[in-house]
Amino acid sequence: MNVLRLIDRVFPPEMVFAHCDVPCGIYDPHLAQVAAHTVLRMTNMIDELQASSPEPPFEERKRIISQISRLTKVKEEHAELVKHEIRVIWGDYLKDEHLKQHKAIHQLVFKIMKQASVARQNVNIKAANELLTMVQQFAEIFWETKGRKVQKVKSGYPTEGVIVLPK
């Protein structure tokens, strides 16, 4: 076979890949949960903003507008991050065998996509909480597909609530 290697030196062969993308095999719904907590936190912070009077001074208006802009930007970004992270796990990690075990997963992912948009488009604490709950359900299913039991630990975030982690 060394003859073939010698021929390869004269006529270098084409490179062939075994995988379509970086085959890291590392998937984790943790970032989606953190992003969902962030959406909730930003929603809470926008909701808590108060002016000193119905007609506040111009400087105060500027400050409030600036603050709302910043909070909204982060809320938008993290709602999209939730969708991205869930889509990647759904599209790249989940396989037929997982779907047989968890028949509701497609519907749950669909609901997360819709709910993330609702939470993004509105200042709605209930919607943000529902998004977080759905993402946690997804996290529980994800770890079940890996044969891992889950535990809900206190997040320690200002949003309180929990993070779903494998035991």
Place this chain on the structure above:
Amino acid sequence: MEPVFYDGDHVLTFNWIKPQIGDVIVLQSGKIYKIKRVIKISANLIFVAGDNKKLSSKVRPVRKKDVIGRVIAEY
């Protein structure tokens, strides 16, 4: 494609024979070439998957015209 093929292996392909289920083939995918094992064959498509299930467990359809050849030797 571990444990059959590893990074740095060279393979020789042959395209005069039709691939069969279980064969390893090289196929064109966009601008790159991939090496996969044939899982199923239908009228116009060949379904392929990687051997290393930890990293490559998806079954993908490939058009027959995109098959470069069957791997007949590793050297």
